[in-house]
Amino acid sequence: MLLAVAMLVGIDLACEGARGAAPAVYELHIGAQPLDAALQEFARQSGVQILFLSRLADGYRSAPLQGRYTVDSGLTALLAQSRLTYRWINSKTVEIIPLRTAPSN
Amino acid sequence: MAREKEDLTSMSQQAAYWWVTLRDVDAADDEKREFAEWVTHAPECVEACLRVARVHAAVSRRDVRWPQTSAEELVREALAAPEDSVVPFRPQVSRRPQAERRPTVRWAVGLAASIIVAAGLGWWLTLSHPEQFQTKVGEQRSVVLADGSRVTLNTASKIEVRLQADHRVVQLLQGEALFEVAHDAQRPFDVHAGHVVVRAVGTQFDIDRRATRTVVTVVEGRVAMLAAGSRTSNLPLLSAEERVIVDDTGPGAVEHGVNLAEVTAWMQHQLVFNHRPIGEVAEEFNRYNVGHIEIRSAALRAEEVTGTFRTQDTDSFLAILAGIPGVQVAADGAGGYVVTSATQQ
Numbered sequence: 346m347l348l349a350v351a352m353l354v355g356i357d358l359a360c361e362g363a364r365g366a367a368p369a370v371y372e373l374h375i376g377a378q379p380l381d382a383a384l385q386e387f388a389r390q391s392g393v394q395i396l397f398l399s400r401l402a403d404g405y406r407s408a409p410l411q412g413r414y415t416v417d418s419g420l421t422a423l424l425a426q427s428r429l430t431y432r433w434i435n436s437k438t439v440e441i442i443p444l445r446t447a448p449s450n
Numbered sequence: 451m452a453r454e455k456e457d458l459t460s461m462s463q464q465a466a467y468w469w470v471t472l473r474d475v476d477a478a479d480d481e482k483r484e485f486a487e488w489v490t491h492a493p494e495c496v497e498a499c500l501r502v503a504r505v506h507a508a509v510s511r512r513d514v515r516w517p518q519t520s521a522e523e524l525v526r527e528a529l530a531a532p533e534d535s536v537v538p539f540r541p542q543v544s545r546r547p548q549a550e551r552r553p554t555v556r557w558a559v560g561l562a563a564s565i566i567v568a569a570g571l572g573w574w575l576t577l578s579h580p581e582q583f584q585t586k587v588g589e590q591r592s593v594v595l596a597d598g599s600r601v602t603l604n605t606a607s608k609i610e611v612r613l614q615a616d617h618r619v620v621q622l623l624q625g626e627a628l629f630e631v632a633h634d635a636q637r638p639f640d641v642h643a644g645h646v647v648v649r650a651v652g653t654q655f656d657i658d659r660r661a662t663r664t665v666v667t668v669v670e671g672r673v674a675m676l677a678a679g680s681r682t683s684n685l686p687l688l689s690a691e692e693r694v695i696v697d698d699t700g701p702g703a704v705e706h707g708v709n710l711a712e713v714t715a716w717m718q719h720q721l722v723f724n725h726r727p728i729g730e731v732a733e734e735f736n737r738y739n740v741g742h743i744e745i746r747s748a749a750l751r752a753e754e755v756t757g758t759f760r761t762q763d764t765d766s767f768l769a770i771l772a773g774i775p776g777v778q779v780a781a782d783g784a785g786g787y788v789v790t791s792a793t794q795q
Binding site for chain 1: 753765
């Protein structure tokens with residue numbers, strides 16, 4: 346059982362390493378709207394997979410996002426007004442999490 | 451088209467041309483008139499037509515042989531065809547002034563022409579025998595039907611199609627499909643899905659048939675819904691962005707403002723879920739993947755999530771679950787996964 350988890354984590358670390366040098370840049374057009382809808386739109390336009398506990402985004406609205414962004418710079422901008430951040434799960438997946446539980450680095 | 455026909459030199463080629471043209475139930479009146487003119491031109495035309503029709507029937511039986519049968523025998527066979535396949539055909543040519551042709555000959559040729567068309571229609575109906583299309587787990591497939599409608603099958607789905615002269619009938623036997631219906635006011639397009647029949651003229655809609663319920667969502671245009679077995683609709687018309695869930699007790703209330711991106715995401719091989727319990731999301735993944743996810747913690751199953759995933763990326767979804775404190779993901783030894791939670795049961 347623990348082996349399986351270790352295996353999954355292992356895959357994640359490998360992907361994290363492979364993500365490396367040149368992050369892709371996307372032309373994004375996301376209007377101001379409830380944060381959860383904006384994150385879904387972000388996933389649609391960038392192709393990155395996103396998952397979060399629905400209640401985390403309740404009550405937040407996003408600022409509009411227009412222009413060229415990487416996944417990192419785009420998510421940072423979208424989440425700027427919230428008490429949320431994100432972490433990479435693997436090279437194509439991010440999870441939105443509360444700011445205080447984010448890794449300190 | 452006229453030039454094409456001139457190029458068709460042999461009698462059998464011409465007969466084949468007409469066979470193909472008239473199999474189209476929407477053949478224009480002037481095409482039918484032209485055919486009548488051509489077929490009454492010589493008895494050989496009648497014979498060639500019958501041969502083509504016979505070869506066609508033989509092809510569909512995988513018994514391909516050019517018939518050596520005499521014209522008389524072919525006519526006898528055509529006459530013996532089932533009565534319901536006989537449709538009266540009155541060649542327009544008979545209204546034209548044609549004084550020089552002897553009436554009895556004209557009658558005989560006219561009868562032969564009507565037999566050909568009747569036999570042709572009969573075979574056309576035979577050819578419209580139900581066709582089945584299906585997908586395996588994780589597979590998707592788009593099918594363009596003979597009427598121009600397109601059906602896209604989602605994972606593990608099965609349909610049976612029967613296109614008739616006055617009706618288009620599809621049985622959704624299992625799974626989910628998106629229907630983009632070619633407009634034809636004369637031929638309603640009915641999809642039967644368990645307890646419900648969805649009727650469209652020209653529109654787009656999705657039907658998701660599950661074990662205990664069927665979800666009908668309209669993407670574009672409008673559809674009528676009928677209870678299975680009834681001929682008239684006592685149910686409301688559904689418009690775009692509207693959805694009805696039908697179960698054993700009948701249809702529920704119409705839901706408005708449905709998120710169509712979410713409903714049709716599967717066509718881009720994606721799962722889009724908004725405020726959906728993790729248990730339901732796992733079930734969605736299980737539709738597309740042979741290796742099933744089983745979540746043993748009721749509390750975890752009930753937790754609502756929002757997100758966008760590729761239908762086959764179970765691994766990334768499990769990686770997120772495994773990151774939740776107390777949650778463990780283990781292989782079940784049969785290609786699937788068991789998710790347990792130490793903190794909540």
